[in-house]
Amino acid sequence: MNSQTFLIIFGAALATYSTRFPLLLYSGPKHIPAWLGKCLSFIAPTVLTALIIPTIFLPQGKLNVTPTNDYLIGAGISIVSAYIFKNPLVTVIVGVSTVGILVYLI
Amino acid sequence: MQKLPHQNDSDIRLKSFIKGFMVALPLGVSVFIYGIVFGVLSQKAGLSSFETLGMSCLIFAGASQITAVQMISQGGTLFTIIITVFIINLRHFLMAASLTPYLKKEPTGLKLTGAYFLTDESFAITYSHFQANKPSAFFFLGSGLNIYLFWCAATITGFLFGHLLPDQLKYVLDFAFAAAFIGMLIPLIQDFPTITAVFVSAAISIWGYRNLPGKWYIIIAVLIASLFGYLVDQLQEYLLPPKERSDIP
Numbered sequence: 001m002n003s004q005t006f007l008i009i010f011g012a013a014l015a016t017y018s019t020r021f022p023l024l025l026y027s028g029p030k031h032i033p034a035w036l037g038k039c040l041s042f043i044a045p046t047v048l049t050a051l052i053i054p055t056i057f058l059p060q061g062k063l064n065v066t067p068t069n070d071y072l073i074g075a076g077i078s079i080v081s082a083y084i085f086k087n088p089l090v091t092v093i094v095g096v097s098t099v100g101i102l103v104y105l106i
Numbered sequence: 107m108q109k110l111p112h113q114n115d116s117d118i119r120l121k122s123f124i125k126g127f128m129v130a131l132p133l134g135v136s137v138f139i140y141g142i143v144f145g146v147l148s149q150k151a152g153l154s155s156f157e158t159l160g161m162s163c164l165i166f167a168g169a170s171q172i173t174a175v176q177m178i179s180q181g182g183t184l185f186t187i188i189i190t191v192f193i194i195n196l197r198h199f200l201m202a203a204s205l206t207p208y209l210k211k212e213p214t215g216l217k218l219t220g221a222y223f224l225t226d227e228s229f230a231i232t233y234s235h236f237q238a239n240k241p242s243a244f245f246f247l248g249s250g251l252n253i254y255l256f257w258c259a260a261t262i263t264g265f266l267f268g269h270l271l272p273d274q275l276k277y278v279l280d281f282a283f284a285a286a287f288i289g290m291l292i293p294l295i296q297d298f299p300t301i302t303a304v305f306v307s308a309a310i311s312i313w314g315y316r317n318l319p320g321k322w323y324i325i326i327a328v329l330i331a332s333l334f335g336y337l338v339d340q341l342q343e344y345l346l347p348p349k350e351r352s353d354i355p
Contacts, residue, residue, distance in 0.1 A: 016192070023203045024206055024209065025218065038339060040204045042336065044230070045300055045303060046331040047204075048291040050310075050328055058312065071281055074285065078289065088133075088290050091286065096282050
């Protein structure tokens with residue numbers, strides 16, 4: 001390993017850890033204000049949405065909302081599965097099987 | 107004098123840890139596919155196996171590692187690469203902020219260790235688990251370690267054997283990530299303000315993914331959508347007669 005690459009990896013590791021620990025450690029005032037608590041409660045659903053939306057709607061970086069988009073159909077079926085079964089593992093199996101069928105059988 | 111932990115306590119901790127590890131398994135499998143992709147990319151970019159594995163074990167953040175590998179192969183400078191990695195990973199601040207109310211009573215050392223393993227996946231698993239179960243830093247640690255092991259094992263597997271996996275199969279298995287996140291997202295949507303926040307986040311993500319550099323779109327989408335959700339919640343409270351509301355943790 002050359003020293004430049006080593007410094008990059010080490011520096012990037014420190015930079016990444018510095019995004020992870022501060023707010024996890026920060027316990028703040030004894031009671032967080034109600035409005036802030038309410039705002040924080042939206043972070044999880046909106047983060048999960050933001051993480052998957054490009055994968056589903058923009059495969060290969062281009063917006064595709066036609067039936068040729070396997071991931072879009074897979075996502076639709078996964079939503080129904082998630083709503084009915086409320087079990088992420090079942091939804092993974094249903095979703096991946098849907099995309100698999102679309103790719104290999106249709 | 108420090109009190110020794112009660113036998114029962116350590117049992118509960120171990121159980122929480124194992125539970126976190128087990129619940130994370132389906133996502134661990136999808137992380138494995140993603141890790142293989144990273145290993146292949148890194149090998150193609152000319153990094154050594156040692157450097158590639160070092161990245162996964164030390165940085166442990168997929169999207170930023172892929173970006174860093176590309177920048178290294180294009181001769182990017184130390185400073186710009188580190189800053190780029192930092193910006194891509196800024197979203198961890200938001201996830202930590204939403205987990206921290208649940209982990210208030212946990213010891214500092216445990217939180218510092220858990221923080222090292224904070225990823226999109228372990229966050230999603232832990233947050234949704236805490237909605238219906240007693241929060242435990244050991245659950246968080248268990249899910250984080252699961253993702254870590256899969257990620258590092260996949261990286262080296264991808265580096266050595268990734269070229270053997272057909273692209274079509276990779277494409278199919280890649281969807282596991284989206285499906286798992288949908289599986290965790292849907293049960294979190296319980297009221298009207300959350301529905302609106304999710305739609306706002308989706309709309310901004312579609313726009314921002316194409317128009318904003320790096321992963322900035324995630325931070326922008328989450329901040330605006332969360333504020334929007336809050337405003338809708340306030341408006342609803344103002345317009346509708348007060349009724350029983352659940353307390354914030």
